Amino acid sequence: MADLTKLAKLLQELDDQMVGCMKCGMCQAVCPVFAETMKEADVTRGKIALLENLAKEMIHDAAGVQEKLNKCLLCGSCGANCPSGVKVMDIFLRARVIVNTYMGLSPVKKAILRGMLTKPALFNALLDLGSKFQGIFTSKVDDLLGSSCSKVLSPVIGDRHFVGLAKQSLHSKIKALDTPAGKSGKRVAFFPGCLGDKMFVSVAEACLKVFEHHGVGVYMPEGRACCGIPAISSGDRVAYDKLVKINLDLFSKGNFDYLVTPCATCTATIKEIWPKLMDEYPATMRDQIRALHDKVMDVNQFVVDVLGVKPEAPAKGAVKVTFHDSCHMKKSLGVTSQPRALIGMNPKYELVEMAECDRCCGSGGSFNLYHYDLSKQIGERKRDNILATGAQIVSTGCPACMLQMTDMLSQHGAKVAVKHSIELYADSLR
Known part of the structure; x- marks a missing residue:
């Protein structure tokens, strides 16, 4: 009641x-x-x-x-x-x-949001198990995009082309990190996000490679939880509050200059939504959120604005790359030039801008689940803008957008790779 x-x-x-x-x-x-x-x-x-x-x-x-x-x-x-x-x-x-x-809350949502998402150890164990058996139900579609489809699950997921779970999650490879600051004198708390931990592990590994290259110390505690955006987007304040508390408890134990994520949605959630919805929290939690606010930063912004990595001149390599401004990255965080600067650091690439580069790709998290036909219509407009550039790679700073663009490009049979901007920069480091 x-x-x-x-x-x-x-x-x-x-x-x-x-x-x-x-x-x-x-x-x-x-x-x-x-x-x-x-x-x-x-x-x-x-x-x-x-x-x-x-x-x-x-x-x-x-x-x-x-x-x-x-x-x-x-x-x-x-x-x-x-x-x-x-x-x-x-x-x-x-x-x-x-x-x-x-x-x-519906029984299904309650089971997912409160029964799984708020229990990181259980959530991790279930998805690690799922990664081992997913090949039984899925078929590979495109090796370049890493996309798959599933006739068995089509009554539930439709005709989606999706990125499967990583063969080995980040938390399985690296349970925790606690390294001192090196030549940069900086130390970050690293928040890979659920997609960076369980699907786009290469994105999280690219971040860690960049940190090591620049002598940045890393605090990445074991037991990291979701940032809470799936719960609050579904209107579930109970699960959301639990997830915020889990993360605050973990990160309050570390000393760091910045909390850095490769997911624009996670960054915007921690930096913008956590402070807006903290009124009813105990004073200790409110103080922790305030202390985090100015430290939370997108990884592109951190590398460019804090570490000072900028190209002397834009690269003019043989491979054309176009960039999609994710909604949370541009509209919530105001980060636009930094990922482009990192792409320009790699001599193999040349950045070519697409039309409507900051128009939503149609992902929207659960929106994609409940309104897939509409999500697809919006995504196809983004796909057409990508293809019009003639680029071989489309880059972005949001793993959720990577999922959506992979789906749209794969269904079209387009041979355009989808990469995070930090991956393109990390590829230039030796």
Whole structure:
């Protein structure tokens, strides 16, 4: 049974945040979902109109409200372009929590988010086991992209081409690290993220190679948990709070100058979402989050802005690379030039810009699961922009975007590799 007093408080807080929306419609011009559906209910202005009567709408049709709220990529395009400065991401996340608090969590979500994700040892063990048997259910499609498909699972996952679990996860290879600062005089806490730990292990290893090359000490504790974005995006405040606490407990035990991640989504979650949703936490947790805020940094930004790695002139190699600005990296973190600088450090590559380089690729985490057809439509536009450049590699700073672009390119039969920008820079180091 929902706590009505708590719900009333949450609804009042939400009302206070929405008063700045002037219903000007600027969000229509930048919303990738609206561009495909042309439905007012799918754009921010329409959703805020719904939320202004949230209590009444939940009583009337809670499932319908949930469906409309979930039909959003949480890409932040609307907030980044809002002339009134409305904190749209904050509003939508809080609204999802309210609706979930009212409706309760489905058994499947509860099992995944609370039963697995909040128990890192169990979560790791299950996926490590899954990596050993995934070949039984999947078929390799493209060696260059590393993509697979599954006829057995197609009733559940559709026609996706996906990147499988790594043969050996990062936590299996390296349980923990605690190395001193070298020639850089810097020491980082390294947060590889779930995808960096379990799927794109090469991205995490590239980060560690770069740190070692530049004499950066690394603190990477055992038992790392998810940053919490899948839970809070699903409106599950219980699982989210547990994940935040697990990570705070781990990283509070280390001494470091920066907390660095190769995942733009993880970086934005820790740096932006954790502080916004910490009001009800104990004072100790709030202090820990505040202390982390200024230390959290994307790996591209760390290497360029802190370590000072910049090309004297852009490389003009034989291999063309184009770059996709992930939504969280550009719109939340303001990181755009740094990954391009790292690509320019590798003499083998030449950077060629694509049209709409900062337009959402359509991934959106759980959005891709529940609205795959729409996610695919948005992703195909990104794919076409990639192919128009003639590049042999598309790079980005977000593993989730890497999954989406791999799917789109693989289904098209396009021979374009998908790489993280830190991988391209690490490849230049000897």
